[in-house]
Amino acid sequence: MPPLPSRNRSSTGLAIRYFVVCQGAWFVTVLAGARANAVPGLICAAAIAGWHLLRAMRPWSEARVVVVVTLAGWMWDSLLASTGWLVYPARPSILVHAPLWIAALWMLFAVQLNIVFIWLRERCWLAALLGAAGGPLSFRAGAALGAVHFAQPMAAFCALALGWSIILPASLWLAERWDGMSGPASPLDRQQ
Numbered sequence: 001m002p003p004l005p006s007r008n009r010s011s012t013g014l015a016i017r018y019f020v021v022c023q024g025a026w027f028v029t030v031l032a033g034a035r036a037n038a039v040p041g042l043i044c045a046a047a048i049a050g051w052h053l054l055r056a057m058r059p060w061s062e063a064r065v066v067v068v069v070t071l072a073g074w075m076w077d078s079l080l081a082s083t084g085w086l087v088y089p090a091r092p093s094i095l096v097h098a099p100l101w102i103a104a105l106w107m108l109f110a111v112q113l114n115i116v117f118i119w120l121r122e123r124c125w126l127a128a129l130l131g132a133a134g135g136p137l138s139f140r141a142g143a144a145l146g147a148v149h150f151a152q153p154m155a156a157f158c159a160l161a162l163g164w165s166i167i168l169p170a171s172l173w174l175a176e177r178w179d180g181m182s183g184p185a186s187p188l189d190r191q192q
Helices: 009-033 039-055 059-083 100-112 124-144 153-177 187-191
Strands: none
Touching (some): 039 059, 059 153, 124 153
């Protein structure tokens, strides 16, 4: 499989397909999550991640990106849930972590880093600004669908904006270092 081109029609078309598929999976995940059902979201995210890794030039490198970003993001959202600022209505109150469907959303985000968001790699400040706006807006959309509530809206939005202003650039930095979508396959990846 040839390396993915950085700026041509086929890479733009691929980025659009990734974005559309991941947005559809986002809706499935959030709507099911609002009803305390993580399974549809986990299945969608796993299927998309599997398809993504099958396309990768270096699947083990790309898998590291997906796993690390998914776990770090889920832990971040779990921290916000433990503060009480984010309330997941379908989650038992004794749990201090974010529901598993949130991990599915992070996986969907991670698979887009080296395809959809690649244009932001050299634009750290723009990535920080887009993260500060996009992260809270995504949660606001989830709230409109009944998947999350804000116990203290101002604190939650500020924390989300601050977190996402760091998360998006940091995720892009990591994805660039471990980019498994371009370049030749490594010996480790060829053996597997």
